[in-house]
Amino acid sequence: MSEPRQVVVIGAGVAGLTSALTVLTNSSEPVNVTVLEAESTVGGRIRTTQFAGLSIDEGPDAFLARVPWATQLAAELGLGASMTSPTDAHASIWHNGMHNIPGDLMLGVPAKVRAFATSGLISPLGKLRAAIEPLLPATTDTDSIGEYVRSRFGNQIHERLVDPLIGSIYATDSDHFSMAAVPQVAALTASRSMLFAAGRARAAATKSPAGPIFSTPTRGLGALIELLTQRVTALGGRIVTGESVSTIEKVNTGYTIITSRGQHFADAIVVASPAKPSSHFIRPLDSRAADLLGQWSHASVVLITMAIPAAQWPARLKGSGYLVPKPDQRWVSAASFGSNKWAHWRPDDGSMILRVSLGRDGLEVLHFDNDKLINLALADMKLHLGVDMTPSEIRVSRWAESFPQYRPNHFARLAELEHSLGTAAPGIVFAGASYRGIGIPACVQQARSAGEATLAHLAALHS
Ligand SMILES: Cc1cc2nc3c(=O)[nH]c(=O)nc-3n(C[C@H](O)[C@H](O)[C@H](O)COP(=O)(O)OP(=O)(O)OC[C@H]3O[C@@H](n4cnc5c(N)ncnc54)[C@H](O)[C@@H]3O)c2cc1C
Secondary structure: OOOOEEEEEEOOEHHHHHHHHHHHHHOOOOEEEEEEEOOOOOEOOOOEEEEOOEEEEOOOOOEEOOOHHHHHHHHHOOOHHHEEOOOOOOEEEEOOOEEEOOOOEEOOEEOOOHHHHOOOOOOHHHHHHHHOHHHOOOOOOOOEHHHHHHHHHOHHHHHHHHHHHHHHHHOOOHHHOEHHHOHHHHHHHOOOOHHHHHHHHHHHHHHOOOOOOEEEEOOOOHHHHHHHHHHHHHOOOEEEEOOOEEEEEEEOOEEEEEEOOOEEEEOEEEEOOOHHHHHHHHOOOOHHHHHHHHHOEEEEEEEEEEEEOHHHOOOOOOOOEEEOOHHHOOOEEEEEEHHHHOOOOOOOOOOEEEEEEEOEOOEOOOOOOHHHHHHHHHHHHHHHHOOOOOOOEEEEEEEEEEEEEOOOOHHHHHHHHHHHHHHHOOOEEEOOOOOOOOOHHHHHHHHHHHHHHHHHHHHHHHO
């Protein structure tokens, strides 16, 4: 009998763990799977810890449920019955005061004239500029969201609607972000008028019965990681924490992986770590691929969770939170009124759980110490909400280089990278936020494909 094949997965975020699960579940032959994780814990950007007596996420708090991958994974892991969705509280945009986010938008792109015609967010001149969008000639030759939307609707629609909505999801400055990386918006560029395309897309979305937009386990997204870890281990996978990959060398048809603790042999590798660290260990295999990976930029953010005593929270603030457009930002880019957004985030004493985001691509905040960050957040919120708040509990989560920035033409660079590495080092595949989509569902989808590609490579080694 032949020895089991060896698969090594680098990184134990949701992409790495799901890749391991896919290989272990779908392999028709014995296979050893080892997941190597540099940090002392698994989960990567997904982390749920206790705060104000509740399980509150420090990073992502939900995933998009209108695409199947994460929802299916949660169901496969047995989380179906304990999933929940946000309340129907609405978010606002702060621009010299709070404004409701208009209906009739597709990720900030107007789907009807009334989306901006009746909003106090846009000036009369800005409304006139936006209204001529259907009359303009087609916009071509740009993959920059900012450049495209500004050319269609003018600066105000971009800066006060589209950029806040997209920027808050990707911690980005959407003037420098790839349109193709946001498929819902990219789909609106197929016809000449973005307004009409958004109108048609919204009408189609309203017609088809759709469940909730977002979903999450009531125990927090950490539950997804916990169950993934258990499942991978139960299937015989080995998850090693505190072991960082530093170099990969090719040996015959396989690879030697040198780590901070020793070395491993692999017939196939899934790289589920972010682009920057990956560029270092890929270099001995392919310097062009390493150079490309090294060019990826990543934005850092800080997420401050606060419990505000019930007596301090104004009853008028019933929404789910607000976004701050880039030209209006000092440090805070968004604040989520967590206890309004999530029914399971309501402490017994009636406190409000807030999650306040500071920083994005082009707005550095990590150099501040925690006290300074907390003061900046409270000062910004005083400006935005008109209230002085003294939190009864505070937690600062620093997310260094946590949001990959897909610059315009990202996917062309990725194709070049994969082509180059595919020739130099067959059997090495990428999965995760740095590559084909940033949100949790996209990471799961990539992990499924990476797992399948790994099995196909192992099968080809036999022939
Ligand atoms: C604050 C915040 C809020 C977010 N909110 C949402 C949200 O609401 N919804 C949503 O869908 N997405 C959200 N995201 C995005 C989403 O969480 C991430 O894109 C996703 O979790 C990334 O998963 P991943 O497995 O690709 O990478 P990661 O989670 O980054 O995991 C990669 C792992 O690789 C490890 N690693 C790195 N180098 C090495 C090495 N040399 N050797 C071994 N291991 C290594 C790292 O330590 C890490 O654990 C958010 C992200 C952040 C930071």
